Amino acid sequence: MSELLVLIDHTDGEPRKISLQILTAAKQLAGAAGDTVAAVWLGEGGSDVAATLGNYGADKLYHWDSSDAQAYVTLPQVEALEAAFEASGADTLFFASSNHVKDVAARLAIRLDAGVITDATDVRAGEGGRLDVTKEVFGGDKITHSRVAEGRKQFVGIASNAFPAEDTGGGAPELVALDMSLSDAAMATTVDAVEKQGTADRPDIGEAAIVVAGGRGLGDQAGFEQMEQLADVLGAGVGASRAATDAGWYPHRFQIGQTGRTISPTLYLGSGISGAIQHRAGMQTSQHIVAINKDPEAPIFQIADFGIVGDLYQVVPKLIEELRARKG
Amino acid sequence: MKVLVPVKRVPDTAGEKKIDPNDNTVDRESVESVLCPVNEFAIEEAVRLKESHDAEVTVLLVGPESAQPIVRKALSYGLDAGLQVTDDAIAGSDALGTARVIAKALEEQEFDLVLFGNQSTDARTCLVPAAVAELLGLPSLTYARHLEIDGGSVTVHREHEEGWDVVTSQLPAVVSVVEAINEPRYPSFKGIMAAKSKPLDVRSLADLGVEPEQVGANGATATMYEFKDRPPKEAGTIVEDDGTGAAAAQLADWMTEKKFV
Ligand SMILES: Cc1cc2nc3c(=O)[nH]c(=O)nc-3n(C[C@H](O)[C@H](O)[C@H](O)COP(=O)(O)OP(=O)(O)OC[C@H]3O[C@@H](n4cnc5c(N)ncnc54)[C@H](O)[C@@H]3O)c2cc1C
Numbered sequence A: 001m002s003e004l005l006v007l008i009d010h011t012d013g014e015p016r017k018i019s020l021q022i023l024t025a026a027k028q029l030a031g032a033a034g035d036t037v038a039a040v041w042l043g044e045g046g047s048d049v050a051a052t053l054g055n056y057g058a059d060k061l062y063h064w065d066s067s068d069a070q071a072y073v074t075l076p077q078v079e080a081l082e083a084a085f086e087a088s089g090a091d092t093l094f095f096a097s098s099n100h101v102k103d104v105a106a107r108l109a110i111r112l113d114a115g116v117i118t119d120a121t122d123v124r125a126g127e128g129g130r131l132d133v134t135k136e137v138f139g140g141d142k143i144t145h146s147r148v149a150e151g152r153k154q155f156v157g158i159a160s161n162a163f164p165a166e167d168t169g170g171g172a173p174e175l176v177a178l179d180m181s182l183s184d185a186a187m188a189t190t191v192d193a194v195e196k197q198g199t200a201d202r203p204d205i206g207e208a209a210i211v212v213a214g215g216r217g218l219g220d221q222a223g224f225e226q227m228e229q230l231a232d233v234l235g236a237g238v239g240a241s242r243a244a245t246d247a248g249w250y251p252h253r254f255q256i257g258q259t260g261r262t263i264s265p266t267l268y269l270g271s272g273i274s275g276a277i278q279h280r281a282g283m284q285t286s287q288h289i290v291a292i293n294k295d296p297e298a299p300i301f302q303i304a305d306f307g308i309v310g311d312l313y314q315v316v317p318k319l320i321e322e323l324r325a326r327k328g
Numbered sequence B: 001m002k003v004l005v006p007v008k009r010v011p012d013t014a015g016e017k018k019i020d021p022n023d024n025t026v027d028r029e030s031v032e033s034v035l036c037p038v039n040e041f042a043i044e045e046a047v048r049l050k051e052s053h054d055a056e057v058t059v060l061l062v063g064p065e066s067a068q069p070i071v072r073k074a075l076s077y078g079l080d081a082g083l084q085v086t087d088d089a090i091a092g093s094d095a096l097g098t099a100r101v102i103a104k105a106l107e108e109q110e111f112d113l114v115l116f117g118n119q120s121t122d123a124r125t126c127l128v129p130a131a132v133a134e135l136l137g138l139p140s141l142t143y144a145r146h147l148e149i150d151g152g153s154v155t156v157h158r159e160h161e162e163g164w165d166v167v168t169s170q171l172p173a174v175v176s177v178v179e180a181i182n183e184p185r186y187p188s189f190k191g192i193m194a195a196k197s198k199p200l201d202v203r204s205l206a207d208l209g210v211e212p213e214q215v216g217a218n219g220a221t222a223t224m225y226e227f228k229d230r231p232p233k234e235a236g237t238i239v240e241d242d243g244t245g246a247a248a249a250q251l252a253d254w255m256t257e258k259k260f261v
């Protein structure tokens, strides 16, 4: 019996949805193999959310209750995870395949001589105790299976929305405080300020079940107000094409595509976006795709489940009205 | 100051990529190759450091001999020297293997700053910059949307889902940039001509003291053992609006039926 470690990504004291999805997946894998799941919470407040983590699958919670985890860059988390590996004897780490977390995985993999696979869309038990990891490459054009080389610890980064998050009422996990003292190197890169750019109550586009996206066809920055109205009717996140972020209509961190974020919501709804290959590379794994575009030849229609050929400035306001009416 | 810019050759995203069924790697000869577009932002930032800090910039590429035009391309933006690590044993390396080669090549250089792209457009692992930093025992300030050098320290605005963190460390350091950081200029005609005669050093694994079994397909920490095309998508419902937006009602019906409302 061994422990599967799940690094919990969190913000404002709450686990991100993706971490609950990973716990759910880890719980299933562990159950089949007679293993257990140990969550790792780095930063303050781990014991406050222990019950939640338990409900989604954590049997144990390693926590390091220190503001140092966020006061410096990457290395504190690497060192704390090293301590968690030592305490647990684990062979497997699951992490959220998001940018900053990948850095932690990369540095730790070098230290522990592990193998890393990022952006997994499925993970199953494979031959010889090696996980069989599904991953979509070339912007979702190809589907691949990978495994970590024999004899190495397996680090697998999980893509958002690859698994459902299921509250199975597991109850409070066993709490284990990590005993940590940081090296000088870990305190060498300081976080001097955190700039949070208010996105109101809109969900992050990486996690949102529905993403509304706008492109050059909006014509100007004001067009995004309409996208936000539509998003708020649906409880959706708002994303943009590069043409729109380049024009300064919406911040870069909301860019969807090859050089922006990769998203897989259950519904993507794009307006005034042509569907260039670099954009599709960030969204074509969405479960359902809707496009509103006045050009019937726009490539986005090739991958749309539902498309409207029309002027978005006519269609979107009507759509907001219709959706509001249906919500009652 | 001295700056190193590691760049990658990638298949052009717009071209069709074929995977070689013999070894499950990208068949690089089947598609046009380009300088990874994300690296253009690192190069532009390096050029700005030349202008503001008199930086001397070397571009570093790990890849086969046939990738040499990509090094020249990078030089054409006005960089000073090229370094290419070429060895048959490198083929099939994963991100961590590539990072080992880059780190070994960097160990031989003097530098204050390494400027990566945050990701490559083909592999998109984002692992290489942090892995190189770890191998060299240096800080990693990744996903920079803004960079400032002040004497012996570097400050970066590190982009994340909600905004960015302002982070600082001493040099030398490893930085990776996102495309929000600047607007790359095109190479000038003069730059293109000058690139042809810039010094370009080519090194093998043996030159760097890298054991061949640490890299390449055999040293890979993870391997892809099966691949298939994504199943083609079934044609969707496309409706034409009559110019009044009335088609929105059909979309709202469809969304209700699918329980999105
Ligand atoms: C290296 C590289 C990386 C890139 N990375 C990305 C990336 O990460 N993400 C990304 O999105 N792009 C990326 N691109 C850019 C990409 O190639 C396209 O240029 C971009 O996606 C186009 O954005 P768009 O669809 O908004 O604009 P356009 O292609 O100009 O499309 C606008 C669409 O709006 C429609 N339209 C106009 N007016 C209306 C109206 N009133 N009503 C309805 N429809 C209307 C038009 O018919 C058109 O189809 C990258 C390009 C390169 C070279």
Ligand SMILES: Nc1ncnc2c1ncn2[C@@H]1O[C@H](COP(=O)(O)O)[C@@H](O)[C@H]1O
Residues within 6 Å of the ligand: B006, B007, B008, B009, B036, B038, B039, B060, B061, B062, B063, B095, B098, B102, B115, B116, B117, B118, B119, B120, B121, B123, B124, B125, B126, B127, B128, B129
């Ligand atoms: N073969 C390579 N040679 C030089 N630099 C590379 C190579 N592969 C990746 N890089 C660098 O690492 C960055 C991140 O790539 P990746 O980790 O593959 O997403 C790229 O933008 C490059 O700067």
